[in-house]
Amino acid sequence: MDAAEFRKRGKEMVDYVADYLEKIEKRQVFPDVEPGYLRPLIADCAPQDPESFEDVFKDIEKIIMPGVTHWHSPYFFAYFPAASSFPALLADMLCGGIGCVGFSWAASPACTELETVMLDWLGKMVNLPEEFLAGKDGQGGGVIQGSASEATLIALLAARTKTIRQVQSEKPELTEAEIMGRLVAYASDQAHSSVERAALIGAVKIKSVPSDETFSVCGSALKKVLDEDKAAGLIPFFFCATLGTTSCCSFDKLLELGPICNKENIWMHIDAAYAGSAFICPEFRHLLNGVEFADSFNFNPHKWLLVNFDCSAMWVKKRSDLIGAFKLEPLYLQHHHQESGLVTDYRHWQIPLGRRFRSLKLWFVLRMYGVKGLQEHIHKHIRLSRQFEHLVLQDERFEICAEVVLGLICFRLKGSNELNEALLKSINDAKKIHLVPCHLREKFVLRFAICSRTVESTHIKFAWQHISQLATDLLKTWGQNHHQQ
Amino acid sequence: MDAAEFRKRGKEMVDYVADYLEKIEKRQVFPDVEPGYLRPLIADCAPQDPESFEDVFKDIEKIIMPGVTHWHSPYFFAYFPAASSFPALLADMLCGGIGCVGFSWAASPACTELETVMLDWLGKMVNLPEEFLAGKDGQGGGVIQGSASEATLIALLAARTKTIRQVQSEKPELTEAEIMGRLVAYASDQAHSSVERAALIGAVKIKSVPSDETFSVCGSALKKVLDEDKAAGLIPFFFCATLGTTSCCSFDKLLELGPICNKENIWMHIDAAYAGSAFICPEFRHLLNGVEFADSFNFNPHKWLLVNFDCSAMWVKKRSDLIGAFKLEPLYLQHHHQESGLVTDYRHWQIPLGRRFRSLKLWFVLRMYGVKGLQEHIHKHIRLSRQFEHLVLQDERFEICAEVVLGLICFRLKGSNELNEALLKSINDAKKIHLVPCHLREKFVLRFAICSRTVESTHIKFAWQHISQLATDLLKTWGQNHHQQ
Numbered sequence: 001m002d003a004a005e006f007r008k009r010g011k012e013m014v015d016y017v018a019d020y021l022e023k024i025e026k027r028q029v030f031p032d033v034e035p036g037y038l039r040p041l042i043a044d045c046a047p048q049d050p051e052s053f054e055d056v057f058k059d060i061e062k063i064i065m066p067g068v069t070h071w072h073s074p075y076f077f078a079y080f081p082a083a084s085s086f087p088a089l090l091a092d093m094l095c096g097g098i099g100c101v102g103f104s105w106a107a108s109p110a111c112t113e114l115e116t117v118m119l120d121w122l123g124k125m126v127n128l129p130e131e132f133l134a135g136k137d138g139q140g141g142g143v144i145q146g147s148a149s150e151a152t153l154i155a156l157l158a159a160r161t162k163t164i165r166q167v168q169s170e171k172p173e174l175t176e177a178e179i180m181g182r183l184v185a186y187a188s189d190q191a192h193s194s195v196e197r198a199a200l201i202g203a204v205k206i207k208s209v210p211s212d213e214t215f216s217v218c219g220s221a222l223k224k225v226l227d228e229d230k231a232a233g234l235i236p237f238f239f240c241a242t243l244g245t246t247s248c249c250s251f252d253k254l255l256e257l258g259p260i261c262n263k264e265n266i267w268m269h270i271d272a273a274y275a276g277s278a279f280i281c282p283e284f285r286h287l288l289n290g291v292e293f294a295d296s297f298n299f300n301p302h303k304w305l306l307v308n309f310d311c312s313a314m315w316v317k318k319r320s321d322l323i324g325a326f327k328l329e330p331l332y333l334q335h336h337h338q339e340s341g342l343v344t345d346y347r348h349w350q351i352p353l354g355r356r357f358r359s360l361k362l363w364f365v366l367r368m369y370g371v372k373g374l375q376e377h378i379h380k381h382i383r384l385s386r387q388f389e390h391l392v393l394q395d396e397r398f399e400i401c402a403e404v405v406l407g408l409i410c411f412r413l414k415g416s417n418e419l420n421e422a423l424l425k426s427i428n429d430a431k432k433i434h435l436v437p438c439h440l441r442e443k444f445v446l447r448f449a450i451c452s453r454t455v456e457s458t459h460i461k462f463a464w465q466h467i468s469q470l471a472t473d474l475l476k477t478w479g480q481n482h483h484q485q
Numbered sequence: 486m487d488a489a490e491f492r493k494r495g496k497e498m499v500d501y502v503a504d505y506l507e508k509i510e511k512r513q514v515f516p517d518v519e520p521g522y523l524r525p526l527i528a529d530c531a532p533q534d535p536e537s538f539e540d541v542f543k544d545i546e547k548i549i550m551p552g553v554t555h556w557h558s559p560y561f562f563a564y565f566p567a568a569s570s571f572p573a574l575l576a577d578m579l580c581g582g583i584g585c586v587g588f589s590w591a592a593s594p595a596c597t598e599l600e601t602v603m604l605d606w607l608g609k610m611v612n613l614p615e616e617f618l619a620g621k622d623g624q625g626g627g628v629i630q631g632s633a634s635e636a637t638l639i640a641l642l643a644a645r646t647k648t649i650r651q652v653q654s655e656k657p658e659l660t661e662a663e664i665m666g667r668l669v670a671y672a673s674d675q676a677h678s679s680v681e682r683a684a685l686i687g688a689v690k691i692k693s694v695p696s697d698e699t700f701s702v703c704g705s706a707l708k709k710v711l712d713e714d715k716a717a718g719l720i721p722f723f724f725c726a727t728l729g730t731t732s733c734c735s736f737d738k739l740l741e742l743g744p745i746c747n748k749e750n751i752w753m754h755i756d757a758a759y760a761g762s763a764f765i766c767p768e769f770r771h772l773l774n775g776v777e778f779a780d781s782f783n784f785n786p787h788k789w790l791l792v793n794f795d796c797s798a799m800w801v802k803k804r805s806d807l808i809g810a811f812k813l814e815p816l817y818l819q820h821h822h823q824e825s826g827l828v829t830d831y832r833h834w835q836i837p838l839g840r841r842f843r844s845l846k847l848w849f850v851l852r853m854y855g856v857k858g859l860q861e862h863i864h865k866h867i868r869l870s871r872q873f874e875h876l877v878l879q880d881e882r883f884e885i886c887a888e889v890v891l892g893l894i895c896f897r898l899k900g901s902n903e904l905n906e907a908l909l910k911s912i913n914d915a916k917k918i919h920l921v922p923c924h925l926r927e928k929f930v931l932r933f934a935i936c937s938r939t940v941e942s943t944h945i946k947f948a949w950q951h952i953s954q955l956a957t958d959l960l961k962t963w964g965q966n967h968h969q970q
Contacts, residue, residue: 001853003507006571007499013575014495017582022488031594035827038598039621046606050855053575056848060579064845067595071585079592084584086491090498090538094545096577096793097502099569100556107564109516110552113523121531136524146631147837157686177666180688194838197811201642201836203665203688302839308581309839326682342520351686351836352632353679354787354794360549363541368486370535 001053009053016060017089021072025454029075030434033067074455075433077463080246080274080408081381081451085306091364092308095357102355103347112344115144115359121366122301122313125374126279129292132315134344142315143349144358148273149194150351151298151314154322156185156198156238159267159295161325163237166265180204184229185238188217188252190245192271198240205234215248215402215440217241219256226264238267241294243287244275247438247447248402248410251275251287258293270297273312277304278382278406281375287405295321304381304407305374306453307361323348381407381450384460388448391464397471401440407450410440413471417444419478426470433463486538494538501545502574506557510939514560515919518552554919559940562948563921565731565759565893566866566936570791576849577793580842587840588832597829600629600844606851607786607798610859611764614777617800619829627800628834629843633758634679635836636783636799639807641670641683641723644752644780646810648722651750665689669714670723673702673737675730677756683725690719700733700887700925702726704741711749723752726779728772729760732923732932733887733895736760736772743778755782758797762789763867763891766860772890780806789866789892790859791938792846808833866892866935869945873933876949882956886925892935895925898956902929904963911955918948 001009041063071082102111116134119142123133134141145151160183167179180203187195189208199206209217209225226236239261241252254270261268270291276299278284291297298314301307316322326348347353369377385407392398392411401410412420424437424446438447448463486494526548556567587596601619604627608618619626630636645668652664665688672680674693684691694702694710711721724746726737739755746753755776761784763769776782783799786792801807811833832838854862870892877883877896886895897905909922909931923932933948 001571003503003571006574007503009571009575010499010503010578011496013578014492014499017578018488018492018495020582033594035590035594036598036621038595039602042599042602045609046851047855048857050858051852053572053853056572056852064583064595064599067593067598068583069585069591069593071593079586082584082586084581086486086488086494087538087541089491089578089581090494092581093495093498093502093574093578096569096574097505098549098553099567099793100554101564101567101794105520106554108552108554108556109518109520110523110549113521113552114527114549117524117527124530136521147839149838150836153836160688175666177662180665181660181662200811201686203645308584309586309841310837326685351635351638352795353634354632356794366531367536367541368538370532372533373535 005053012057021084024070024073025075027065027070027073028431029070029073030428030431031067031069032431038063038067069434072452072454074452074459075463076451077448078434078436078451080303080449082309083302083304083306084308084453085365085369087364087368088306088308088361091360095360098357100357102357103353104345105343108357111355111357111359112346114357114363115346116141116344118359118362118366119143119313119315122362123315125371126276126288126299127285128297128315131317132297137342139319140315140317141319141344142313143346144355144362145298145312145314145350146310146352147312148192148271148298148300149197151296151312152194152240152269152271153198153201154314154350155240155267155269155296155298156202156204158316158321158325159238159269160202160204162267162321163235167235179235182233182235183237184234185240186222186225186236187240188242188245190215190247190250191240191242192246192273195240195271204237211250215245215250217252217257219253219260222257222260226260236264236266238269240269240271243270243272244406246274248440248445249275249406249408250402251405254288254290254293258290262293267296268294270294272297272299274300274303275406276313277301278378280305280371281378284406301362301365304378305365306369306377307365311358311361319344319349377453381455384450384455384457385409387457387460388450388464391460395468397475401443401445409448410438410445411448412443412445413475417442419474420444420446422478423467423471423474426474427467430466430470432466490538497542506569509555509558510560512550512555512558513916514555514558515913515916516552516554517916523548523552557937557939559937559944560918560948561936562933563919563936565788565934567794568787568789568791569793569938570850570854572849572853573791573793573846576845580845583842585842587842588838589830590828593842596840596842596844597831599842599848600831601626601829603844603847603851604628604798604800607847608800610856611761611773611784612770613782613800616802617782622827624804625800625802626804626829627798628831629840629847630783630797630799630835631795631837632797633677633756633783633785634682636781636797637679637725637754637756638683638686639799639835640725640752640754640781640783640801641687641689643801643806643810644723644754645687645689647752647806648720652720664720667718667720668722669719670725671707671710671721672725673727673730675700675732675735676725676727677731677758680725680756689722696735700730700735702737702742704738704745707742707745711745721749721751723754725754725756728755728757729891731759733925733930734760734891734893735887736890739773739775739778743775747778752781753779755779757782757784759785759788760891761798762786763863765790765856766863769891786847786850789863790850791854791862792850796843796846804829804834862938866940869935869940869942870894872942872945873935873949876945880953882960886928886930894933895923895930896933897928897930898960902927904959905929905931907963908952908956908959911959912952915951915955917951
């Protein structure tokens with residue numbers, strides 16, 4: 001395929017994508033396929049000779065689309081939103097066209113420098129303390145990671161290295177292995193599984209801190225486990241606070257936790273993967289109060305800020321902490337500018353070496369929506385979330401299981417876990433809308449997340465009527481066949 | 486921006502990308518900008534109100550392009566190639582449009598299943614042993630990682646977990662920390678820095694195995710360090726073999742190393758990040774002989790197989806080894822299909838949770854080029870590499886520093902490191918072509934990598950004439966000012 005054919009096919013693909021997104025509402029949100037559906041539809045091996053674009057293109061509807069879960073359908077209420085917007089799609093086309101690999105400043109200066117400035121823009125939008133910004137010669141700064149999981153891992157590894165060095169300087173008799181054996185990381189019992197995974201990768205202990213009745217970790221709960229562990233000779237070094245947990249969007253109490261971490265010399269990382277985007281609205285910024293005590297902060301514009309996946313924004317107060325944990329410098333990656341204070345080699349800030357020009361997406365989205373446009377997007381989702389909460393509250397058969405702060409509603413039928421599992425199954429089997437569940441303590445709970453960019457009040461109303469009807473149908477037969485708890 | 490405007494702007498962007506790639510030769514391959522160039526060109530913070538697409542679009546040439554290193558210019562000979570092709574760009578547009586996040590089978594079945602089948606296609610193209618393929622119910626299989634660094638890390642972590650469990654079952658008196666303290670990983674002294682980094686992250690020792698005069702690790706060299714370390718009570722658990730090292734594209738001797746690793750119960754991972762694409766050509770497949778002894782194998786179609794970054798292909802013989810190292814399963818990520826043997830939840834195979842629909846790129850490229858078309862691409866690059874080698878060999882002032890096997894030529898002026906550093910500086914300062922250096926033992930060496938999809942014989946000739954002329958100019962003055970070694 002040459003440039004001339006790409007012009008033609010590229011424009012056809014633009015129309016296909018526009019059609020797909022414009023008419024996505026008409027597609028069934030969750031596919032009908034069973035595991036293993038695709039292999040029989042496809043040849044056993046790659047063709048020897050080239051096939052035409054037409055042949056490949058027609059297989060999209062035939063082979064791919066029947067197996068797609070439509071994350072951007074207004075009937076998709078599962079997980080958390082995956083952002084999508086036209087400006088971000090345009091920027092990604094440009095990113096692919098330029099196709100640079102920005103592991104160092106020299107490998108493509110624009111790729112590195114735009115990222116630094118965009119993370120400053122975004123940091124200012126959520127009113128981060130100045131220490132987190134790169135500015136002209138700051139010690140902090142932001143970076144785009146692929147996912148919040150990576151941000152958590154990077155923060156934990158940086159904290160691990162920093163702590164080992166500190167302990168070794170104070171107690172030179174301890175070996176690195178001995179220190180490692182005593183390190184403990186902490187996170188809420190509501191924290192995302194990626195925190196436990198980061199500790200597993202980093203080969204350090206991790207302990208759950210019990211959350212309170214609002215599913216939040218408060219200062220006294222952390223203090224209690226820290227005191228016990230210190231008394232047992234362990235070395236607490238890392239606490240991952242969550243703002244907006246995955247299960248129910250609860251918020252750890254930063255203003256209590258932060259001072260404890262600072263006093264105990266514990267790295268505080270804040271995982272606000274989903275909720276962070278809301279902090280661009282002044283009325284929600286208070287949820288981030290206490291960030292001034294943190295060492296690192298992360299949220300995902302690719303969840304709720306209309307920047308297509310992947311774009312996970314992470315800031316640190318001291319970039320030297322990240323770089324110190326990783327810096328290895330073979331000659332083929334050195335360049336003569338790198339001693340300058342203005343130069344950032346982002347490969348020292350992340351797990352992979354290579355990196356795409358992802359800041360273009362931020363640049364396009366922030367400029368073409370403007371702060372106000374993005375605030376409107378958040379506001380709309382929160383209005384719809386309130387609408388759904390209101391509908392649930394009006395139906396006495398149901399209960400709300402956690403305070404609705406942003407765009408997630410946790411709800412269930414008053415009754416047994418089995419009843420609610422049956423309700424979820426009937427919802428997802430009908431495939432008119434798509435939800436996923438969670439556990440809150442011993443309760444099986446349905447999560448309703450406002451996801452799509454194009455979801456409107458009518459979709460919420462439809463979803464509720466549908467759920468309500470399925471509940472009615474279920475309850476009719478349930479009473480005859482089951483003991484209700 | 487609505488769908489109608491996206492149709493218009495998307496088509497303009499297709500033309501911009503087509504123009505960029507068609508006329509890339511006319512752009513200076515390496516930018517003139519100095520560190521910090523971009524910040525003064527951009528506002529201090531995001532705009533409150535939306536800006537138009539035109540305003541953003543015109544800033545691409547004004548602000549971005551002056552700072553881009555043009556990786557796809559036919560005058561770019563630095564690092565290793567970053568793949569780019571029109572079919573891959575089209576597939577990435579579709580990937581962005583669908584915008585699903587494929588962490589589990591249910592999150593988008595097509596995303597998972599196409600990946601499994603495409604990795605089987607690719608595995609067959611390089612004639613991998615059947616054990617590495619997923620097939621209908623195999624124990625192995627492939628996965629797309631973001632980078633070779635991540636593949637190495639994943640393999641090391643899986644090996645670490647597997648070894649700890651084995652040692653614990655044999656010697657229950659040892660704690661996990663004690664075992665960790667004895668684990669040792671190995672790689673060539675020529676291996677990529679990401680191997681050392683993986684060990685640093687995984688908190689295990691790593692030792693360099695000395696390479697021989699061809700910069701390859703042979704069996705006796707590995708055996709020697711293993712015997713010493715075992716005698717000292719250490720537990721060797723992981724060896725990363727490199728096929729096509731970054732410095733000079735040398736190849737570790739798999740057929741000697743593999744049996745040793747198997748006998749010693751050491752996980753052998755093969756990092757063929759660059760070279761792996763060449764194995765689709767029958768005449769280069771012998772370089773992969775010995776892969777049958779490996780536990781995991783990785784190469785980057787995003788380097789040399791015309792699939793845009795990121796697409797790093799990794800295969801394992803036993804998928805349970807990867808999954809066993811990571812599996813954590815909160816309720817919101819469970820789905821009712823997952824107990825079926827046909828279901829793959831790729832989030833257990835990788836560091837991040839989220840993942841894009843990257844297999845579309847492989848599907849488009851493999852079908853629209855066909856195996857023959859991709860073989861032609863490799864053949865062309867190797868022809869050009871031989872051409873450059875021939876030109877160097879005809880000039881008695883220069884020497885070739887390592888055997889030229891694929892598309893990389895390591896060369897230098899016969900003379901001091903200072904002389905060669907000066908030559909590289911004059912080349913890169915002139916900015917007509919772009920190269921990076923490496924060290925081979927104590928020697929400073931220039932690396933000339935055949936990179937661009939569109940590079941032709943005329944560009945190679947031009948590059949050599951240019952280098953040769955700069956050498957002539959340099960040598961004129963050098964004799965007067967420096968002692969030659």
